[in-house]
Amino acid sequence: MVDPDSFSPRHFGDRLTTAISKKGTPLVVGIDPRVGQLPEKIKNGMDANDCESVANAFAEFGIAVIDVVKDLVPAVKPQAAFFEQLGPLGMAALAQVVDHAAAEGLIVVMDAKRGDIGSTAQAYAQAYLGTKSQTAWGCDCLTVNPYMGFDTLEPFFNTAQSNGAGLFVLCKTSNPGSDALQEQLTEGGKKIHQHVAEEIQRLCAQTQGDSGYGIVGAVVGATYPQQLVELRKQMPNSILLVPGFGAQGGTASDVAGAFDENGLGALVNSSRGIIFAYEQHRYQAQAKDDWRLAVKQATKDTIEILATGTNAGKLTKDNR
Amino acid sequence: MVDPDSFSPRHFGDRLTTAISKKGTPLVVGIDPRVGQLPEKIKNGMDANDCESVANAFAEFGIAVIDVVKDLVPAVKPQAAFFEQLGPLGMAALAQVVDHAAAEGLIVVMDAKRGDIGSTAQAYAQAYLGTKSQTAWGCDCLTVNPYMGFDTLEPFFNTAQSNGAGLFVLCKTSNPGSDALQEQLTEGGKKIHQHVAEEIQRLCAQTQGDSGYGIVGAVVGATYPQQLVELRKQMPNSILLVPGFGAQGGTASDVAGAFDENGLGALVNSSRGIIFAYEQHRYQAQAKDDWRLAVKQATKDTIEILATGTNAGKLTKDNR
Numbered sequence: 001m002v003d004p005d006s007f008s009p010r011h012f013g014d015r016l017t018t019a020i021s022k023k024g025t026p027l028v029v030g031i032d033p034r035v036g037q038l039p040e041k042i043k044n045g046m047d048a049n050d051c052e053s054v055a056n057a058f059a060e061f062g063i064a065v066i067d068v069v070k071d072l073v074p075a076v077k078p079q080a081a082f083f084e085q086l087g088p089l090g091m092a093a094l095a096q097v098v099d100h101a102a103a104e105g106l107i108v109v110m111d112a113k114r115g116d117i118g119s120t121a122q123a124y125a126q127a128y129l130g131t132k133s134q135t136a137w138g139c140d141c142l143t144v145n146p147y148m149g150f151d152t153l154e155p156f157f158n159t160a161q162s163n164g165a166g167l168f169v170l171c172k173t174s175n176p177g178s179d180a181l182q183e184q185l186t187e188g189g190k191k192i193h194q195h196v197a198e199e200i201q202r203l204c205a206q207t208q209g210d211s212g213y214g215i216v217g218a219v220v221g222a223t224y225p226q227q228l229v230e231l232r233k234q235m236p237n238s239i240l241l242v243p244g245f246g247a248q249g250g251t252a253s254d255v256a257g258a259f260d261e262n263g264l265g266a267l268v269n270s271s272r273g274i275i276f277a278y279e280q281h282r283y284q285a286q287a288k289d290d291w292r293l294a295v296k297q298a299t300k301d302t303i304e305i306l307a308t309g310t311n312a313g314k315l316t317k318d319n320r
Numbered sequence: 321m322v323d324p325d326s327f328s329p330r331h332f333g334d335r336l337t338t339a340i341s342k343k344g345t346p347l348v349v350g351i352d353p354r355v356g357q358l359p360e361k362i363k364n365g366m367d368a369n370d371c372e373s374v375a376n377a378f379a380e381f382g383i384a385v386i387d388v389v390k391d392l393v394p395a396v397k398p399q400a401a402f403f404e405q406l407g408p409l410g411m412a413a414l415a416q417v418v419d420h421a422a423a424e425g426l427i428v429v430m431d432a433k434r435g436d437i438g439s440t441a442q443a444y445a446q447a448y449l450g451t452k453s454q455t456a457w458g459c460d461c462l463t464v465n466p467y468m469g470f471d472t473l474e475p476f477f478n479t480a481q482s483n484g485a486g487l488f489v490l491c492k493t494s495n496p497g498s499d500a501l502q503e504q505l506t507e508g509g510k511k512i513h514q515h516v517a518e519e520i521q522r523l524c525a526q527t528q529g530d531s532g533y534g535i536v537g538a539v540v541g542a543t544y545p546q547q548l549v550e551l552r553k554q555m556p557n558s559i560l561l562v563p564g565f566g567a568q569g570g571t572a573s574d575v576a577g578a579f580d581e582n583g584l585g586a587l588v589n590s591s592r593g594i595i596f597a598y599e600q601h602r603y604q605a606q607a608k609d610d611w612r613l614a615v616k617q618a619t620k621d622t623i624e625i626l627a628t629g630t631n632a633g634k635l636t637k638d639n640r
Contacts, residue, residue, distance in 0.1 A: 032440070034439070051456055079440055079443075081434070081436055081440045081441075081443035081444045081447070082440070082443050084443070084444065084447045084456075085443040085444070085446050085447040085456060086447075086456050087411075087415060087447070087456030087457055088408060088411040088412040088414070088415045090456065091407075091408040091411040091412075092408040092411075094408070095407060095408045113434070113435055113436055113465070114401075114433070115433055115465060116401055116433055117493065117494065117495040118495065119354070120352070120399060120401045120402070121401075123399075123401035123402050123404070123405040124401045124404065124405070126405050127401070127404045127405040127406075127407070136371055136404075136405060136406050136407030136410065137407055145433070145435060145465045145467050145468075146467065146500075146501065147465050147466065147467035147490060147493075147501060147502070148465075148490065148493045148495060148497075148498060148502075149493070149495055149496075149497030149498045149499065149500040149501060149502070150497050150500045151495055151496055151497030151500075152495060152497065170467060170468065173437065173467075173468045173469070174437065175437040175438065175468060175469055175471055175472060176469075176471060177468075177469030177470050177471030177472065178468060178469045179469065180466075180469040180470045180471075180515070180519075181466065181467060181469060181501075181512055181515060181516070182467070182468075182469070184504070184506040184507070184512060184515065185506060185507045186504040186505060186506055186507075187504070187505045187506075192501060192504060192512065195500070195501060195504065196501070199500075
C-alpha cells in the first residue's frame with residue numbers, strides 16, 4: 001500500500017483517502033438535524049415556530065456533533081434540505097456548520113444533490129466546490145444528480161478539478177423506489193445506473209491520483225449489496241459514498257463490497273443512528289449524563305462494526 | 321372554454337391556468353442574475369468580490385425586473401443557483417425576490433431542481449411548497465428531479481396537494497446532452513423520459529382541477545420540438561414548463577406543440593433574452609434611457625412572438 005503521506009494534498013481522491021487512512025475508518029457522520037429529535041438541552045428555550053430560533057438550535061447541534069466526532073472520523077455530511085427548510089436563516093446555520101467542520105480539518109461532503117445545465121450548473125459548482133477563499137460555501141465535495149445528462153456534470157467536474165474538490169454523483173440510491181429509473185435495462189444491455197457508473201469511471205480514470213482514486217465518487221446505497229459489489233468492480237477508480245447503513249437497514253456485510261482490498265475506496269454514511277443516539281435504549285447510560293456521550297459511543301461502536309465486518313478493519317489495525 | 325374565474329383558487333393547476341388566462345400569455349420570466357451582465361446602474365457601486373454587495377445587487381435587479389413584468393406575465397422563475405453561489409446572503413436575496421413577486425400576485429416557480437429520499441425530500445417540500453404562512457420560502461411550485469425514483473416524488477406531491485402548490489418534474493431537458501439518460505430506450509419499448517411522463521400523467525389524472533390540469537407539471541425543453549408534441553399527447557393533464565426558448569435557440573414554432581387547443585397547458589420560459597435585453601442591439605434605443613424599458617419591450621415582443629406563432633394567440637385575443 002502506498003504511503004498516504006505522499007499523496008497530493010490538492011487532489012480530492014488523495015485527500016479523502018489520506019483522511020480515511022489517518023482516522024482509520026471510512027465512517028462519515030451525516031448532519032441531518034430534525035426539530036423533534038434535538039437533545040433536550042438544545043430544545044430547551046428553542047421556539048419551534050420561529051425559523052431563527054430553530055436555525056440557531058441546528059447550528060448549535062451541528063457544531064456540537066462535529067466537536068464530538070472530529071477526532072474519530074474523516075468527514076461529515078451536512079444535509080442541505082434540513083437547513084433549507086428554515087429559509088435563509090437556515091442556510092446561514094448550514095454555513096456555520098460547514099465552517100466549523102472545515103476549521104476542524106474534516107472533509108465536508110455537502111449533501112445537496114444539485115444539478116442543472118450549462119452556466120447554471122457552473123453557478124452551483126462555484127457555490128460549493130472549493131475552499132472558502134475559492135467559493136462562498138467552502139466545501140470539499142458535493143452530491144450531484146446526473147438525470148439531465150453527462151454534459152451537465154462537466155461544469156462541476158471542471159470546477160472540482162481546478163479547486164482541488166470532488167463530486168459524488170448519484171448512481172444507485174438507497175430508497176426502495178430507486179429501481180423506477182435506475183434499474184431500467186436499456187437497449188445495449190446496460191441498466192441506467194450502469195450508464196452513470198461508466199461515465200463516473202471515465203472521469204475518474206482521467207483524474208486518478210496517487211491513491212488510485214479519481215475526483216468523482218459515486219453514491220451507491222447500502223440497501224443494494226449486490227449492486228454495490230458490481231459497481232465497485234465497474235468503477236475501480238471511484239470512491240463510493242454509501243448511504244443506507246444503520247437506520248435504513250444496511251449492515252456491515254451489506255457494505256463490505258464497497259471496499260478495495262486495503263479497506264479504502266469507500267465512505268460509509270451514518271446519520272440518525274449516530275447523531276440521535278441518545279434516543280436509543282442502549283445509550284441511555286451515556287445519554288443520562290450528556291447527550292454527546294451517547295453520540296460519541298455510537299460513533300465508536302459504528303467504527304468498530306465497520307472494522308469487524310469489512311476490509312475497513314485493515315485500516316484500523318494500521319492506523320488506530 | 322371553461323371560465324377561469326370559476327376555477328379553484330386553492331388548486332395549483334387551476335391557479336396557474338387562471339393566471340395565464342388573465343395575463344393572456346404563457347410567458348414566464350426567468351430571474352437568473354449574473355454579475356457580469358447586470359445593468360450599469362446596478363453594477364455601479366457594487367463590489368464584485370463581496371458576496372453581500374453582489375447579493376444586494378441581485379435583489380435590487382430581481383425586484384426591478386419583477387416591477388417591469390408584473391402586469392405583463394403570469395409568473396416568474398427565480399433560478400436558485402445564481403443566488404446560492406453567493407452563500408447565505410445570496411439566499412437572503414433570493415427570499416427578497418420571491419417575497420416581492422408573491423406580494424405582486426405573481427406565481428413563483430422556484431427553479432431549484434431539488435430531489436432526495438423520504439424525510440429529506442419532505443424537508444425540501446416543506447421548504448418551498450406553499451405560502452409564506454405554510455413554508456419558509458413561500459413559493460407556488462418547485463422544479464424537481466426524478467432520478468432517485470418515483471417514491472421520492474411522493475413527499476413533494478403530498479405537500480403540494482395539502483398546500484395548494486405544484487411541482488414541475490424534469491422530464492426532457494433542453495440541454496444537448498439530455499439524451500445520455502433521458503433518451504435511453506428501455507426493455508418495454510419506452511424511453512426513460514417517457515417513464516417519467518407516465519408517472520407525471522398518473523399524478524395529474526389524480527389531481528385534475530376544473531381547468532383540466534393537475535398539480536404536477538413537466539419540464540420539456542423547447543430545443544426538442546418533436547418530443548414536446550409527443551409529450552403533450554402523453555400527458556394531457558400536465559402543464560408543461562418549456563425552457564430553451566430564445567437564448568437557447570427554441571423558436572415559437574418549436575414550442576407550438578406544448579399548447580392545448582385553447583392556448584393553455586404550457587408555460588414558456590425566457591430568461592436572458594428578457595432580463596438582459598439592454599445588451600441587445602435592437603433594444604439600444606430603450607436601453608439608452610433606462611435598462612428597464614429594454615426589459616419591458618423585450619417582454620412585450622416575446623409575448624407577441626408567442627401569440628403569433630402558437631395557440632397562445634387564442635388567449636391574447638380573448639384576454640388582452
